[in-house]
Amino acid sequence: MTYGVFQHRSGFLHRTDATAKMMALAAWFSVALLLSRPAALAGFAILVVVVAVSAGLSGALLRFWKFMTILFVMCAGLWALFSRESGLGRGAWMGLRLTSMLALGLIFLAATRVEEMAVGLQRLGLPFMAAFSLTLAFRLLPLFAGSGAIIVQAQACRGLDVREGGPLARLRRYVPLLVPLVLSSLRTADALAVALESRGLGMHPTRTSVIVSKLGAAEVILVTLSATALAAGIWLKLSGVAI
Amino acid sequence: MSRPAPPAISIRGLSFTYRGAARPALEGVDLNLEAGRWGLLLGPTGAGKSTLVRCLNRVIPQFYPGELGGEILLHGADTSGARVPDLAARVGVVFQDFESQIFCTSCLLEVSFAMENRCLEPGPMRRRAAELLARVGLSGFEARDPATLSGGEKQRLVIASVLALEAPLMVLDEPASDLDPGGRHEIYRLLASLENESVLLVDHDLEGVPPARGTLLARGRCVRRWDQGPAGSMIALAGELEKHGVRPPPLAALAAMLERKHGRAPDARVLEPEPFHAAMQAEGWDVEPARASPASSSPTPGPEILRCERVTHVYAGGPDGRPALDRIELSIRQGEMIAVIGANGSGKTTLARHLNGLLRATTGRVLYKGEDVRAMPARRRAMEIGFVFQDPDHQIFAGTVREEAAFGPANLGLSPRDVERRVAMALEAVDLAGSESADPFTLTKGERQRLALASVLACEPSLIIMDEPTTGLDLGQQRRVMELLGRLNAAGHTILIITHALWLVAEPVRRVLVMKEGRLAGDGTPRELMTDSPLMEGAGLRLPDLARLGALWRAPLLRLEEWGVAIVPPSARAGNVG
Numbered sequence: 054m055t056y057g058v059f060q061h062r063s064g065f066l067h068r069t070d071a072t073a074k075m076m077a078l079a080a081w082f083s084v085a086l087l088l089s090r091p092a093a094l095a096g097f098a099i100l101v102v103v104v105a106v107s108a109g110l111s112g113a114l115l116r117f118w119k120f121m122t123i124l125f126v127m128c129a130g131l132w133a134l135f136s137r138e139s140g141l142g143r144g145a146w147m148g149l150r151l152t153s154m155l156a157l158g159l160i161f162l163a164a165t166r167v168e169e170m171a172v173g174l175q176r177l178g179l180p181f182m183a184a185f186s187l188t189l190a191f192r193l194l195p196l197f198a199g200s201g202a203i204i205v206q207a208q209a210c211r212g213l214d215v216r217e218g219g220p221l222a223r224l225r226r227y228v229p230l231l232v233p234l235v236l237s238s239l240r241t242a243d244a245l246a247v248a249l250e251s252r253g254l255g256m257h258p259t260r261t262s263v264i265v266s267k268l269g270a271a272e273v274i275l276v277t278l279s280a281t282a283l284a285a286g287i288w289l290k291l292s293g294v295a296i
Numbered sequence: 297m298s299r300p301a302p303p304a305i306s307i308r309g310l311s312f313t314y315r316g317a318a319r320p321a322l323e324g325v326d327l328n329l330e331a332g333r334w335g336l337l338l339g340p341t342g343a344g345k346s347t348l349v350r351c352l353n354r355v356i357p358q359f360y361p362g363e364l365g366g367e368i369l370l371h372g373a374d375t376s377g378a379r380v381p382d383l384a385a386r387v388g389v390v391f392q393d394f395e396s397q398i399f400c401t402s403c404l405l406e407v408s409f410a411m412e413n414r415c416l417e418p419g420p421m422r423r424r425a426a427e428l429l430a431r432v433g434l435s436g437f438e439a440r441d442p443a444t445l446s447g448g449e450k451q452r453l454v455i456a457s458v459l460a461l462e463a464p465l466m467v468l469d470e471p472a473s474d475l476d477p478g479g480r481h482e483i484y485r486l487l488a489s490l491e492n493e494s495v496l497l498v499d500h501d502l503e504g505v506p507p508a509r510g511t512l513l514a515r516g517r518c519v520r521r522w523d524q525g526p527a528g529s530m531i532a533l534a535g536e537l538e539k540h541g542v543r544p545p546p547l548a549a550l551a552a553m554l555e556r557k558h559g560r561a562p563d564a565r566v567l568e569p570e571p572f573h574a575a576m577q578a579e580g581w582d583v584e585p586a587r588a589s590p591a592s593s594s595p596t597p598g599p600e601i602l603r604c605e606r607v608t609h610v611y612a613g614g615p616d617g618r619p620a621l622d623r624i625e626l627s628i629r630q631g632e633m634i635a636v637i638g639a640n641g642s643g644k645t646t647l648a649r650h651l652n653g654l655l656r657a658t659t660g661r662v663l664y665k666g667e668d669v670r671a672m673p674a675r676r677r678a679m680e681i682g683f684v685f686q687d688p689d690h691q692i693f694a695g696t697v698r699e700e701a702a703f704g705p706a707n708l709g710l711s712p713r714d715v716e717r718r719v720a721m722a723l724e725a726v727d728l729a730g731s732e733s734a735d736p737f738t739l740t741k742g743e744r745q746r747l748a749l750a751s752v753l754a755c756e757p758s759l760i761i762m763d764e765p766t767t768g769l770d771l772g773q774q775r776r777v778m779e780l781l782g783r784l785n786a787a788g789h790t791i792l793i794i795t796h797a798l799w800l801v802a803e804p805v806r807r808v809l810v811m812k813e814g815r816l817a818g819d820g821t822p823r824e825l826m827t828d829s830p831l832m833e834g835a836g837l838r839l840p841d842l843a844r845l846g847a848l849w850r851a852p853l854l855r856l857e858e859w860g861v862a863i864v865p866p867s868a869r870a871g872n873v874g
Contacts, residue, residue: 196396196399203685203687204691206649209654213703229693233691233693245399247355250358252458253461254409256382257413257415260413261412261421263411263425264418
């Protein structure tokens, strides 16, 4: 059982170099932040879905549909409550923007290995250890999630039901889950640090990679398209045209 | 005249006390391993073996602070002051907890990690990674996500990843603890095939381990050291090894038993079934299985309590869409004691997790006393079907042993008096009575394993399922767990264990299920199945040495005690004939 977001596929996004994908992701995140008109936000959301489907990653989004729905509802509700331009409709569009950005991030994670991300960040100028440390969280989270799933099962086998009782009782019922999870996470993190160094991490100031970076036509098209979209967005915004 | 190569490992007066510990984990240990040779470091759980391993590549004191004394030289060079990554080129270490040594998203990347640190070029790196994966039996696994591998496959992956360091010294801390018998044999054969490397193997089970010089540790001190001698030296050591929680090669234990009983033993040069059988025949030993006919007092099983109806399970995102379970039909009756065996990845754990409803069958269903287990309320399921996970630390959370054992019954909504009664009964059953106020986190692994069982036992389930209850335990602890399960079974509990330790299956298990590629390949008594070489080998299982000797003698004998009774020494035979 795997708990990581990465999906083993062979779509066009998987074949694209991580550096190009990161640059494109940054550009499209910026574009999303420039958008404010409902039609543009709807168009952006549709674009995200089209990318997910064409890259064979719709499953990655469906896996997180509950979380994305909660995010959308909370964002819409909070915007409606606290924004000066209050109104549920406006909140819903803002929720759609945030959810689309999250979906875009998930598509990136589903199409890019942690190791490719580290290599991509290095190509963007980050020192190896900084790039490696940044991606370490993505390595650890699936391990913690795996332990968490076993702990939930182990305690359920002893009759634990966290949905029972009032709020305080429920909170108390999480202790049998949290204590083993925290302890096992600490053990995992410690053991991982030992394993990394024991296998020579830090043996030399530099390091090679089995992943070969490639900047071909696909990468050039993706980055050019993304940069053009961002430049157009900025130009329209500076020209006073609402998008 | 060329000078002899310095020893691969030279340890003098090594002592270490973990910060805050009451007593030293190691005390004045000396150890020597010649370059290019094999060495064994043996001892029971808590002897200090893993501590010594951590000292070798300076994980102690870099990651585990404490008071360190003594000297360690690797190939003649002092390690003091070196960083862990500096030593990676000199010593490759496979640590005991293999799960936490896997951190990449594909097997290729995992094996390549060490080579990336050594600054190899991508092309040679890919080729070498493929070679190493093939060497540990994972050929073609390059693109596989390690998270989808079975426990044994992960263990092999870690070994390949450490071999990628190409260090002249390999240290392996129980590298085969989670492997099936065939996998263990393959790993030892692989390690024996390393021509240029020195190997220090840390273990407490010597079945299948090639003979080598060794050191026996107990309570942090070196209690015995021996050179690589003929089989006789291992026979002489068998009793002492057992006393210190190490399982000697079974044929050494058998020969030692014969020496005690008859004053002599077959003069086998190699402690393998074939040469041992040949030596017995040449010297006139005989085997009369009838003399060992066990007093079969198996209680008649009661009514059926659990039934699997064409249970198939396919993991979402699993490799190739191959079913992990394939149309399993199974019936379990009240009072049975069953062992599920099979090669790594054969579907044992997946099957067990269907039996108490942890997993939902893709097709088919599991019925407990006629009711679909998935439809049973979770609380009632916990009351009826107990499941003890392999790692007790996945469930222990409480401040005292009593609270931990009381967790299950308290969740079932029982009165405090009933909870107390059940806790007392469960702790008594697992020999933890008297430790009620102890902090569970200060217990040994074996004690924590027993506490995990007690906390399930306190729910008084009629069926108890245990996933690898003896993994990581030394000989004494393994025997105690099996004796405990035997007692629980005699008291009326139906018990199902998943195990790799086929030698443990001989007693007190009365029914064995053999899994092969998600299917039930065999179902019978231990004696029937353990003497069915084609079935077992077809399922990727290597028979224990005593069962293999039995196959050569056409004698269905599994336990050492049975062999001790059934073997007739040459003189007795001559007397009988005369």
